[in-house]
Amino acid sequence: xxxxxxxxxxxxxxxxxxxxxxxxxxxxxxxxxxxxxxxxxxxxxxxxxxxxxxxxxxxxxxxxxxxxxxxxxxxxxxxxxxxxxxxxxxxxxxxxxxxxxxxxxxxxxxxxxxxxxxxxxxxxxxxxxxxxxxxxxxxxxxxxxxxxxxxxxxxxxxxxxxxxxxxxxxxxxxxxxxxxxxxxxxxxxxxxxxxxxxxxxxxxxxxxxxxxxxxxxxxxxxxxxxxxxxxxxxxxxxxxxxxxxxxxxxxxxxxxxxxxxxxxxxxxxxxxxxxxxxxxxxxxxxxxxxxxxxxxxxxxxxxxxxxxxxxxxxxxxxxxxxxxxxxxxxxxxxxxxxxxxxxxxxxxxxxxxxxxxxxxxxxxxxxxxxxxxxxxxxxxxxxxxxxxxxxxxxxxxxxxxxxxxxxxxxxxxxxxxxxxxxxxxxxxx
Numbered sequence: 001x002x003x004x005x006x007x008x009x010x011x012x013x014x015x016x017x018x019x020x021x022x023x024x025x026x027x028x029x030x031x032x033x034x035x036x037x038x039x040x041x042x043x044x045x046x047x048x049x050x051x052x053x054x055x056x057x058x059x060x061x062x063x064x065x066x067x068x069x070x071x072x073x074x075x076x077x078x079x080x081x082x083x084x085x086x087x088x089x090x091x092x093x094x095x096x097x098x099x100x101x102x103x104x105x106x107x108x109x110x111x112x113x114x115x116x117x118x119x120x121x122x123x124x125x126x127x128x129x130x131x132x133x134x135x136x137x138x139x140x141x142x143x144x145x146x147x148x149x150x151x152x153x154x155x156x157x158x159x160x161x162x163x164x165x166x167x168x169x170x171x172x173x174x175x176x177x178x179x180x181x182x183x184x185x186x187x188x189x190x191x192x193x194x195x196x197x198x199x200x201x202x203x204x205x206x207x208x209x210x211x212x213x214x215x216x217x218x219x220x221x222x223x224x225x226x227x228x229x230x231x232x233x234x235x236x237x238x239x240x241x242x243x244x245x246x247x248x249x250x251x252x253x254x255x256x257x258x259x260x261x262x263x264x265x266x267x268x269x270x271x272x273x274x275x276x277x278x279x280x281x282x283x284x285x286x287x288x289x290x291x292x293x294x295x296x297x298x299x300x301x302x303x304x305x306x307x308x309x310x311x312x313x314x315x316x317x318x319x320x321x322x323x324x325x326x327x328x329x330x331x332x333x334x335x336x337x338x339x340x341x342x343x344x345x346x347x348x349x350x351x352x353x354x355x356x357x358x359x360x361x362x363x364x365x366x367x368x369x370x371x372x373x374x375x376x377x378x379x380x381x382x383x384x385x386x387x388x389x390x391x392x393x394x395x396x397x398x399x400x401x402x403x404x405x406x407x408x409x410x411x412x413x414x415x416x417x418x419x420x421x422x423x424x425x426x427x428x429x
Contacts, residue, residue: 050406050407051337051406051408052345052404052405052406053334053335053337053338053404053405053407054402054403054404054405055328055330055377055403055405056328056329056400056401056403057327057328057344057400057401057402057403058326058398058399059324059326059346059348059385059395059400059401060325060327060398060399061322061324061325062322062323062325063318063320063322064321064325064397064398065293065296065315065317065318065397065398066289066290066291066293066315066318067315068093068287068289068312068313068314068315069310069312069313070096070310071309071310072284072285072309073306073307073308074097074098074307075096075305076095076097076304076305076307076313077094077096077303077304078094078102078303079094079303080092080093080094080095081093081314083295083296083297084294085294086293087289087293087294087295088292089289089290089291089292091288091289092286092287092288093295094286094287094313095285096284096286096287096307098134098281098285099133099134100131100132100134100135100281100285101133104129104130104131104132105132105133105135105281105282107127107129108129108135108139109278111126112271112274112278118146118267119149119264119267119268121146123143123150126143134277134281135274135277138273138274138277139274141274142267142270142271142274145263145266145267145270145271148263148266148267149260149264149266149267152259153260158255158256158259162252162256165245165248165249165252166249168245169245169246172241173242175238176235176239176242179234179235179238182231183228183235186224186227187228190221190224190225190228193220193221196217196220196221197217197220200213200214200218201214201217287313287314289316291316291318292319293316293317293319294316295314295315296317297314298314298315299312299313315397317397323381324384324395325378325379325380326346326361326380326381327376327378327379328377328379329371329376330366330374330375330376330405331374332373332374334407335370335375337407338363338366338375338405339366339407340364340365342362342363342406343361343362343405344362344379344404344405344406345359345361345388345403345404345406346358346359346379346401347401347402347403348393348400350399351387356389356391356393357387357388357389357390357391358388359385359386359388359393359401360381360382360388361379361380361381362381363380363405364379364380365377366378379403
């Protein structure tokens with residue numbers, strides 16, 4: 001059975017104080033509690049601390065380094081530069097493993113770059129390249145198309161036919177001219193024969209001319225008319241022959257141009273295809289510097305090393321890097337709070353912030369639309385890489401770190417009230 005707790009016995013004075021506390025103590029107690037509460041409210045109003053949006057940042061320059069990667073998997077066949085070497089734009093840096101001869105490919109590229117119209121090219125002016133490797137079939141197709149076009153233009157089958165037809169047309173036209181002269185003479189002679197026949201007809205009516213003489217005169221007149229008709233018929237036949245020859249000439253001209261255009265089209269197609277394949281080959285097998293700068297190696301240092309597709313081989317750091325630029329990939333969550341001009345505290349991974357301090361940045365721009373699930377934030381550095389401790393940090397390309405974007409400077413009281421405001425607005429009808 002549970003024991004009963006002993007009863008506490010107070011003396012009469014104590015019981016009197018407990019049962020009837022003095023009014024002054026109550027008043028002062030209430031005042032102290034109210035004062036403490038008021039002080040807490042005042043402190044909550046005075047105390048501010050920033051609201052931050054965390055993100056990762058990469059610091060580079062306006063002219064960042066260019067990283068060159070291979071488009072194929074293979075070994076490095078030849079390295080033409082060393083680490084820290086200065087190179088110019090267009091400088092050949094390295095060659096991947098290939099069956100092609102680099103001098104032959106470069107010579108072929110030089111030739112194709114100078115050709116504006118392949119139709120005007122002489123097939124015998126093209127060198128006989130035989131070590132083009134992956135480009136050999138495209139080069140052979142171009143040479144064959146050029147030979148076909150050159151042979152067609154030299155033989156010119158339809159051109160020869162057209163020349164022959166032109167000569168025939170000229171001969172017919174000359175014959176027609178002579179026929180017209182003959183027609184004119186016969187026509188004049190016919191007029192004389194007609195006059196003679198008319199006179200003989202009068203004499204025949206007057207019984208002066210015999211019947212046989214009259215018939216002979218009539219025959220002579222009819223023969224002249226028949227000869228004129230025959231000349232005109234021959235002339236018409238030759239005019240028709242000229243028209244047929246002209247039509248045949250046009251047919252040959254059209255066929256000649258059609259075949260020339262077909263061969264020219266094939267020639268231009270193979271030429272453009274060859275140029276495109278040369279560029280593809282160069283893009284796949286050659287590493288060429290796109291800018292002036294200094295070469296820097298990372299993972300690969302020597303020839304015969306195996307490189308996987310899209311794997312970086314080396315980088316070119318430009319001579320003129322420009323101002324520092326920071327780039328932040330800001331996730332969608334809370335991104336609406338980030339505005340241009342807001343301050344950023346940056347903790348660089350290579351420099352512990354407790355020892356070196358943080359770098360101060362400013363939000364320069366914010367992309368209007370997200371890239372995937374993040375906005376791109378560009379950061380400016382008014383004080384460079386001088387930290388809030390006053391220490392100047394050494395810059396290296398692609399520095400990584402954590403960024404704290406200071407979006408708002410809230411009062412402590414606001415942070416206490418905000419949850420209640422949310423609940424009130426949520427339950428509001």
